[in-house]
Amino acid sequence: MAPPTVTNDSNQNYDRLKEVKQFDESKAGVKGLVDAGITTIPPIFVNPPEVLATLKPSPSTAAAAKIPTIDLTSVDSSLDRRSAVVEQVKRAASTVGFFQVINHGIPVEVLDGAIAAMKAVHDLPGEVKAPLFKREMEGVSLLSNMDLYHSNAAYWRDTLLIQFAPVPIDPAEIPEVCRDQLIDYNERTLAVKDLLLELLSEGLGLSRGKFKELTFGEAVTLSGHYYPYCPQPDLTVGFRSHTDPGVLTLLLQDNMGGLQVKYQEGWVDVKPVREALVVNIGDLLQIISNEKYKSVDHRVLASNSRQARVSIATFFNPGAAENVYGPLEELTSAEDPPRYRRVTYKDYMHKFFNKKVDNTSQTDYFRI
Numbered sequence: 001m002a003p004p005t006v007t008n009d010s011n012q013n014y015d016r017l018k019e020v021k022q023f024d025e026s027k028a029g030v031k032g033l034v035d036a037g038i039t040t041i042p043p044i045f046v047n048p049p050e051v052l053a054t055l056k057p058s059p060s061t062a063a064a065a066k067i068p069t070i071d072l073t074s075v076d077s078s079l080d081r082r083s084a085v086v087e088q089v090k091r092a093a094s095t096v097g098f099f100q101v102i103n104h105g106i107p108v109e110v111l112d113g114a115i116a117a118m119k120a121v122h123d124l125p126g127e128v129k130a131p132l133f134k135r136e137m138e139g140v141s142l143l144s145n146m147d148l149y150h151s152n153a154a155y156w157r158d159t160l161l162i163q164f165a166p167v168p169i170d171p172a173e174i175p176e177v178c179r180d181q182l183i184d185y186n187e188r189t190l191a192v193k194d195l196l197l198e199l200l201s202e203g204l205g206l207s208r209g210k211f212k213e214l215t216f217g218e219a220v221t222l223s224g225h226y227y228p229y230c231p232q233p234d235l236t237v238g239f240r241s242h243t244d245p246g247v248l249t250l251l252l253q254d255n256m257g258g259l260q261v262k263y264q265e266g267w268v269d270v271k272p273v274r275e276a277l278v279v280n281i282g283d284l285l286q287i288i289s290n291e292k293y294k295s296v297d298h299r300v301l302a303s304n305s306r307q308a309r310v311s312i313a314t315f316f317n318p319g320a321a322e323n324v325y326g327p328l329e330e331l332t333s334a335e336d337p338p339r340y341r342r343v344t345y346k347d348y349m350h351k352f353f354n355k356k357v358d359n360t361s362q363t364d365y366f367r368i
């Protein structure tokens with residue numbers, strides 16, 4: 001592995017590595033900085049000018065029309081309903097790459113309980129959280145800036161990561177303030193994930209169980225994000241623009257807003273819809289579908305609202321890191337030859353964690 005690079009193209013006249021280490025070793029995350037009462041953000045968080053230039057609101061953000069809300073009622077009991085929903089899912093997956101689902105079967109109390117529990121963990125006193133801060137993403141960990149030592153700009157967010165599968169988690173590892181709520185939420189998302197994978201598979205003309213055969217969704221990582229108050233939201237981001245590297249992401253967001261999707265030259269807001277789950281296509285689905293489905297760049301803005309934003313992203317990934325994925329034979333032809341080279345899930349993830357903050361999409365690195 002190449003040695004870590006720790007430069008910030010826009011501001012090199014300070015010791016970035018030293019400041020990055022200091023932040024890392026504080027084991028307090030971004031919330032710790034806010035609790036300490038900072039009024040300007042440390043230079044390691046300042047994003048490159050080409051990114052900052054895109055933070056201004058763009059004129060066309062007619063979000064609702066672009067990011068559809070799909071009603072999952074009766075997809076399991078009516079064939080007509082099912083084929084109508086497959087069409088809607090397929091259309092969203094092959095254009096904007098994002099949609100929201102309602103009537104997904106998870107009770108609203110479970111959704112609200114999960115968000116409240118996640119907020120409660122991040123709001124725990126610093127000394128209680130410090131032992132949870134670690135860089136290894138196994139079991140349960142608190143993490144701020146997973147790519148801290150490789151990236152050229154840090155972002156304004158802390159995350160509680162829980163690796164639920166394929167290796168089962170010992171529940172005792174999960175902090176008590178959120179344990180029951182997150183276990184419950186996680187279990188209930190699995191049925192939604194199974195259904196979505198079937199619908200997406202059907203949308204490509206594949207068998208209902210094709211994605212399951214590919215082990216999609218066997219790995220489950222729950223990421224509880226906390227985006228605290230930021231005194232200078234025009235200099236950094238809540239989370240950098242990226243595509244999700246895996247198969248499929250289910251996202252539960254609170255009502256604060258800030259998630260944006262890059263679509264047709266502009267940034268479109270993913271407006272919070274009560275009781276909905278946001279679904280987005282990951283890079284592996286774009287690759288195996290030979291780009292029939294789109295994994296689209298998205299980001300989260302930093303905000304100077306005093307109320308933190310909380311979201312829970314569940315990443316559904318292949319069951320084994322050694323699995324190799326490329327465009328499926330069924331989905332390529334002489335007229336539509338494979339657009340990507342075959343890659344192990346592990347190598348793909350490695351690239352994700354070492355990507356620079358710039359305006360390129362990660363899938364481009366694997367394009368033929």
Ligand SMILES: O=C(O)CCC(=O)C(=O)O
Nearest residue numbers: 225244253259300311313
């Ligand atoms: O917090 C959000 O709304 C989005 C988070 C996200 O995109 C991610 O974790 O990959």
Ligand SMILES: [Fe+2]
Nearest residue numbers: 242243244298
């Ligand atoms: Fe994402």
